[in-house]
Amino acid sequence: xxxxxxxxxxxxxxxxxxxxxxxxxxxxxxxxxxxxxxxxxxxxxxxxxxxxxxxxxxxxxxxxxxxxxxxxxxxxxxxxxxxxxxxxxxxxxxxxxxxxxxxxxxxxxxxxxxxxxxxxxxxxxxxxxxxxxxxxxxxxxxxxxxxxxxxxxxxxxxxxxxxxxxxxxxxxxxxxxxxxxxxxxxxxxxxxxxxxxxxxxxxxxxxxxxxxxxxxxxxxxxxxxxxxxxxxxxxxxxxxxxxxxxxxxxxxxxxxxxxxxxxxxxxxxxxxxxxxxxxxxxxxxxxxxxxxxxxxxxxxxxxxxxxxxxxxxxxxxxxxxxxxxxxxxxxxxxxxxxxxxxxxxxxxxxxxxxxxxxxxxxxxxxxxxxxxxxxxxxxxxxxxxxxxxxxxxxxxxxxxxxxxxxxxxx
Amino acid sequence: xxxxxxxxxxxxxxxxxxxxxxxxxxxxxxxxxxxxxxxxxxxxxxxxxxxxxxxxxxxxxxxxxxxxxxxxxxxxxxxxxxxxxxxxxxxxxxxxxxxxxxxxxxxxxxxxxxxxxxxxxxxxxxxxxxxxxxxxxxxxxxxxxxxxxxxxxxxxxxxxxxxxxxxxxxxxxxxxxxxxxxxxxxxxxxxxxxxxxxxxxxxxxxxxxxxxxxxxxxxxxxxxxxxxxxxxxxxxxxxxxxxxxxxxxxxxxxxxxxxxxxxxxxxxxxxxxxxxxxxxxxxxxxxxxxxxxxxxxxxxxxxxxxxxxxxxxxxxxxxxxxxxxxxxxxxxxxxxxxxxxxxxxxxxxxxxxxxxxxxxxxxxxxxxxxxxxxxxxxxxxxxxxxxxxxxxxxxxxxxxxxxxxxxxxx
DNA sequence: CCCCATTTGTTGTAATCTATTACAAATAAA
DNA sequence: TTTATTTGTAATAGATTACAACAAATGGGG
Numbered sequence: 001x002x003x004x005x006x007x008x009x010x011x012x013x014x015x016x017x018x019x020x021x022x023x024x025x026x027x028x029x030x031x032x033x034x035x036x037x038x039x040x041x042x043x044x045x046x047x048x049x050x051x052x053x054x055x056x057x058x059x060x061x062x063x064x065x066x067x068x069x070x071x072x073x074x075x076x077x078x079x080x081x082x083x084x085x086x087x088x089x090x091x092x093x094x095x096x097x098x099x100x101x102x103x104x105x106x107x108x109x110x111x112x113x114x115x116x117x118x119x120x121x122x123x124x125x126x127x128x129x130x131x132x133x134x135x136x137x138x139x140x141x142x143x144x145x146x147x148x149x150x151x152x153x154x155x156x157x158x159x160x161x162x163x164x165x166x167x168x169x170x171x172x173x174x175x176x177x178x179x180x181x182x183x184x185x186x187x188x189x190x191x192x193x194x195x196x197x198x199x200x201x202x203x204x205x206x207x208x209x210x211x212x213x214x215x216x217x218x219x220x221x222x223x224x225x226x227x228x229x230x231x232x233x234x235x236x237x238x239x240x241x242x243x244x245x246x247x248x249x250x251x252x253x254x255x256x257x258x259x260x261x262x263x264x265x266x267x268x269x270x271x272x273x274x275x276x277x278x279x280x281x282x283x284x285x286x287x288x289x290x291x292x293x294x295x296x297x298x299x300x301x302x303x304x305x306x307x308x309x310x311x312x313x314x315x316x317x318x319x320x321x322x323x324x325x326x327x328x329x330x331x332x333x334x335x336x337x338x339x340x341x342x343x344x345x346x347x348x349x350x351x352x353x354x355x356x357x358x359x360x361x362x363x364x365x366x367x368x369x370x371x372x373x374x375x376x377x378x379x380x381x382x383x384x385x386x387x388x389x390x391x392x393x394x395x396x397x398x399x400x401x402x403x404x405x406x407x408x409x410x
Numbered sequence: 411x412x413x414x415x416x417x418x419x420x421x422x423x424x425x426x427x428x429x430x431x432x433x434x435x436x437x438x439x440x441x442x443x444x445x446x447x448x449x450x451x452x453x454x455x456x457x458x459x460x461x462x463x464x465x466x467x468x469x470x471x472x473x474x475x476x477x478x479x480x481x482x483x484x485x486x487x488x489x490x491x492x493x494x495x496x497x498x499x500x501x502x503x504x505x506x507x508x509x510x511x512x513x514x515x516x517x518x519x520x521x522x523x524x525x526x527x528x529x530x531x532x533x534x535x536x537x538x539x540x541x542x543x544x545x546x547x548x549x550x551x552x553x554x555x556x557x558x559x560x561x562x563x564x565x566x567x568x569x570x571x572x573x574x575x576x577x578x579x580x581x582x583x584x585x586x587x588x589x590x591x592x593x594x595x596x597x598x599x600x601x602x603x604x605x606x607x608x609x610x611x612x613x614x615x616x617x618x619x620x621x622x623x624x625x626x627x628x629x630x631x632x633x634x635x636x637x638x639x640x641x642x643x644x645x646x647x648x649x650x651x652x653x654x655x656x657x658x659x660x661x662x663x664x665x666x667x668x669x670x671x672x673x674x675x676x677x678x679x680x681x682x683x684x685x686x687x688x689x690x691x692x693x694x695x696x697x698x699x700x701x702x703x704x705x706x707x708x709x710x711x712x713x714x715x716x717x718x719x720x721x722x723x724x725x726x727x728x729x730x731x732x733x734x735x736x737x738x739x740x741x742x743x744x745x746x747x748x749x750x751x752x753x754x755x756x757x758x759x760x761x762x763x764x765x766x767x768x769x770x771x772x773x774x775x776x777x778x779x780x781x782x783x784x785x786x787x788x789x790x791x792x793x794x795x796x797x798x799x800x801x802x803x804x805x806x807x808x809x810x811x812x813x814x815x816x817x818x819x820x
Numbered sequence: 821c822c823c824c825a826t827t828t829g830t831t832g833t834a835a836t837c838t839a840t841t842a843c844a845a846a847t848a849a850a
Numbered sequence: 851t852t853t854a855t856t857t858g859t860a861a862t863a864g865a866t867t868a869c870a871a872c873a874a875a876t877g878g879g880g
Contacts, residue, residue: 019462020438021867022836025430029837032429046857052429058838060858077846077857084856085846171783181783230663242750246656253640253752254785260749263782265742268677277745277780332675335687336746339670340652342663370687372673373581373591375664431838432865439867456828468867470829487828487875494827495875 026062029054030407033062037072037092038116038404039221044077044087063090069408070096071116092116098159099399100151100204102142102196103167103211103391106130106184106238107302109138111145112389113156114396118222120389122156124148130301132186135195142166143199154203163399164204166196167211167391169239174256176207176398183274184238207398212236212259212349213250214394215384216243219347222393223385228344232337234261235350235390237302240282244341262286266332284329287351293322305351312358323355327362334363334381335370342375349384356383436472439464440817443472447482447502448526448814449631454487454497473500479818480506481526502526508569509809510561510614512552512606513577513621513801516540516594516648517712519548521555522799523566524806528632530799532566534558540711542596545605552576553609564613573809574614576606577621577801579649584666586617586808593684594648617808622646622669622759623660624804625794626653629757632803633795638754642747644671645760645800647712650692654751672696676742694739697761703732715761722768733765737772744773744791745780752785759794766793 032052037043048059066072073093077086094116103110107130112123124145150156170182177193193206200206209217216225216233225231225245233243240262244251251258262282263275270279283289287305288298294311295318296304311319334346348356360381367376384390402409442462447453458469476482483503487496504526513520517540522533534555560566580592587603603616610616619627626635626643635641635655643653650672654661661668672692673685680689693699697715698708705728706714721729744756758766770791777786794800812819 019442019464019468019867020435021464022432022435022838022865023867025432025435025837025866028430044857049857054429054431055839056858057840057860058429061838079847081848082856083848083854085858087857230661230668244750246661247659249657251640251656251751254754255752257783257785258640258750258752260752260782263749264674264746265676265780266678268742269679275782277782332678336674337750339673340654340668340747340750341661342665342668342670344664370675372670372685372687373667375667429838432836432867433838435837435866454828459828465868466829467831467869471867489876491877492827493825493877495829497828 027406029058029062030066031405033059034066034071034092034404034407037090038118039227042075042089042091044089046087048090065408067093070094071407096159097162097403098156099163099165099396100146100149100156100161100200101165101167101392101395101399102145103395104138104142104185105169105211109141109145110392111142111149112392112396113149113159113161114393115159116400118218118393118397120392121159122149123389123392132184135187135190135192138185139192139195139199142196146200151200154201161204162403164196164200164206165214165395165398165400166192166206166208167214167395168192168208169211169236169241171257171260172208172210172213174252176209176256179208180255180257205399205402207401209395209398210241210243210256210259211391212241213243214398215349215390216245216259216347216394217250217397218386218390218392218394219349219384220245220248221397223390224347224382225345230341230343232261232341232343232346233384234334234337234346234348234352235384236262236282237287237351240286240350242337246341261333261337264333264336266329266336281329281333285326285333289329290322290326290351290355293325294319295322302351305354309354309358320358323358324362326355327359328366330359331363331366331370335367335376338367338376338380339372343380346381347384348381349386349390353384353387437816439468439472440476441815443469444476444481444502444814444817447500448528449637452485452499452501454499456497458500475818477503480504481817506569507572507813508566509573509575509806510556510559510566510571510610511575511577511802511805511809512555513805514548514552514595515579515621519551519555520802521552521559522802522806523559523561523569523571524803525569526810528628528803528807530802531569532559533799533802542594545597545600545602548595549602549605549609552606556610561610564611571614572813574606574610574616575624575805575808575810576602576616576618577624577805578602578618579621579646579651581667581670582618582620582623584662586619586666589618590665590667615809615812617811619805619808620651620653620666620669621801622651623653624808625759625800626655626669626757626804627660627807628796628800628802628804629759629794630655630658631807633800634757634792635755640751640753642671642751642753642756643794644744644747644756644758644762645794646672646692647697647761650696650760652747656751671743671747674743674746676739676746691739691743695736695743699739700732700736700761700765703735704729705732712761715764719764719768730768733768734772736765737769738776740769741773741776741780745777745786748777748786748790749782753790756791757794758791759796759800763794763797 075089077088098113108127110125113121171180179190179192196206212235215235219225231245242259242261263280266281267279271283273280273283485499487498489496508523518537520535523531581590589600589602591598606616622645625645629635641655652669652671673690676691677689681693683690683693
């Protein structure tokens with residue numbers, strides 16, 4: 001084949017002023033292979049050779065190193081009827097590893113043990129009456145849940161916990177250490193990573209993420225977003241948040257605050273929003289707006305929304321009307337996002353995950369009219385596949401990230 | 411120092427399934443050094459060593475190769491009073507190179523010869539009465555302008571033309587070959603790259619870009635966006651377009667259509683837009699809206715806008731009122747973009763470049779109220795620095811891109 | 821004016837990583 | 851059973867950067 005083959009395509013390296021060395025090459029290739037093994041159930045070596053553009057020997061060496069570190073196992077080849085020696089299958093191992101993930105919301109907290117495949121091995125939830133809760137109390141709750149899940153000394157059962165990820169309904173600095181503002185919890189400038197770290201020991205790294213951002217991460221890697229390179233996730237309950245994936249990477253913004261889609265101004269003659277602006281999308285498509293449209297108490301919370309969903313399923317005309325109006329406003333914000341990003345897919349999570357079924361028709365037909373050049377063909381906006389677990393799975397991904405970037409660090 | 415130093419920071423390589431080889435390493439490092447030399451006037455070798463994290467010997471070898479290919483010259487060291495042997499200065503050469511760039515707008519066409527530093531060496535413009543023009547006529551205009559600039563057989567004077575870039579007021583596929591839709595020119599699905607290529611010979615690659623996208627590129631690399639990693643450029647005249655830079659890279663979207671900020675819905679009770687939707691930002695902040703607010707003919711074109719600017723400078727109260735109202739609507743769309751992206755900087759180009767002076771106060775004070783958490787502190791939104799040349803410079807960057815990614819390809 | 825510490829460029833060698841080549845192993849087809 | 855094909859492995863080669871030693875250039879101190 002010779003050099004003329006040269007793997008074509010883009011360089012695979014990002015333009016930057018940082019130099020690259022041979023260690024970087026190894027790390028990058030290990031990471032690429034591990035990444036492929038994570039999404040597919042099992043991959044043959046020859047598939048890896050083709051996908052990476054590397055040679056058989058290089059792939060062999062890389063897999064050997066991953067096996068050595070207990071991240072990958074090789075299983076017998078499958079004779080698939082093709083000619084020639086069958087290729088050995090490589091599979092993600094990671095049976096001895098897991099991430100511990102937490103979710104801090106206004107209604108309570110949740111915790112899960114998640115494996116490298118993004119599967120929830122065990123989880124636990126604790127509800128509290130909605131409202132602001134001091135940080136210390138929330139962290140106490142986390143510790144309680146972790147104990148419930150059997151977390152002892154950096155491990156759960158025979159799985160070593162490689163890191164702790166926390167999803168919070170608030171803005172988080174891009175270093176994943178500090179909660180800058182969580183309006184519904186009434187937190188501001190909380191060094192959450194340090195507080196959690198203090199309770200779980202120094203051996204385990206703690207990373208925080210905005211709940212919509214981590215939801216996006218989860219749906220992108222294991223859910224409805226699958227292998228899309230450009231994706232938008234819209235989630236939330238009272239407050240509406242968004243997670244944006246461009247070219248396979250989360251968009252952070254200047255300081256980690258990107259994705260505040262709930263505060264896109266969509267209605268100049270709308271209500272005053274908690275943020276001080278007027279007619280934010282959140283005031284039109286948030287939980288309170290939905291309840292108001294259905295003639296219920298705005299503060300009814302998730303329980304009221306569930307009753308509404310039941311009524312809709314039973315064909316209650318007034319409730320269906322409320323959903324239709326709600327869908328109209330949802331479409332307006334979605335048109336904005338779609339026209340600006342031209343995403344491959346928009347995933348509706350959080351409250352919208354439940355509601356989607358009842359608004360899909362309205363939203364889709366509105367978007368056909370309002371998206372530029374009709375780019376929002378049906379199927380661009382979909383409901384999330386991970387439902388309530390999305391945030392926990394995404395938070396676990398935060399914890400796994402260092403391992404994924406540098407699989408054989410130690 | 412030993413390995414413990416290990417350059418820290420991010421890997422510099424993007425997560426991808428593509429493998430990396432030693433050629434890739436060399437290319438990436440050459441590209442990094444060339445990139446640094448492009449922005450700074452001149453850089454010492456020791457500065458390059460520090461910035462790249464590479465060793466002196468590696469940097470020496472890389473610069474040597476760039477010098478060999480005529481892209482870089484080394485000039486004598488500057489004794490800056492520091493102790494030790496003064497470091498040699500490296501400077502971008504590229505005296506023998508240039509890009510030929512074109513801009514196709516509704517009002518006419520423009521052409522320029524641009525060097526590797528993003529400096530316009532020579533340019534020419536041709537106006538036509540506003541309106542749709544067949545592609546062939548526009549391409550004829552381009553050839554005329556190129557001749558005027560002295561383009562002969564892949565060169566202008568003693569500069570070899572490494573590529574041709576074209577900015578068009580329309581959506582362009584992400585491969586930079588086809589204009590999908592240009593409403594104001596009434597083009598759709600035009601294989602513009604091929605048409606231009608046919609007139610300029612096969613030796614020179616032709617790349618097309620959306621005018622706002624290339625404007626963003628130019629302001630990001632050589633203008634107001636400088637070294638910002640997250641930037642938004644808003645430009646346009648009749649139609650409003652946007653170019654989005656995230657993490658130093660243009661956001662393309664699924665098929666290259668991202669950045670249609672002119673069609674963000676901002677006013678549910680607004681006018682019907684040409685795109686079929688209602689209350690698009692464009693209907694509130696486009697040229698026609700401005701003229702309407704000032705009580706002029708909506709179709710007055712750029713000439714009318716210039717008269718308006720003059721009247722505003724002379725303190726015409728009615729015109730100033732019109733600008734204030736216009737600024738209010740500008741702020742609404744900007745708040746949307748800022749809340750969603752949290753950019754370091756927003757650059758106002760095209761028509762807004764001229765108008766900015768008269769709306770800045772209104773926009774800034776509105777944004778302080780409507781941007782989430784007051785993140786739009788003064789100075790986030792600025793006027794472009796490259797003015798009318800931004801699109802030509804950006805189009806030239808499209809032409810230079812292959813060279814920048816792979817400096818010593820041949 | 822000379823010597824020394826400091827910084828930088830250069831050169832030769834070592835280390836790291838992937839490509840190449842040759843060969844063995846495993847399978848289907850003839 | 852033989853042959854063609856595909857895959858895995860091991861040894862060697864090639865490319866690139868790191869490392870170490872030394873030379874060159876400069877300022878500071880005596």
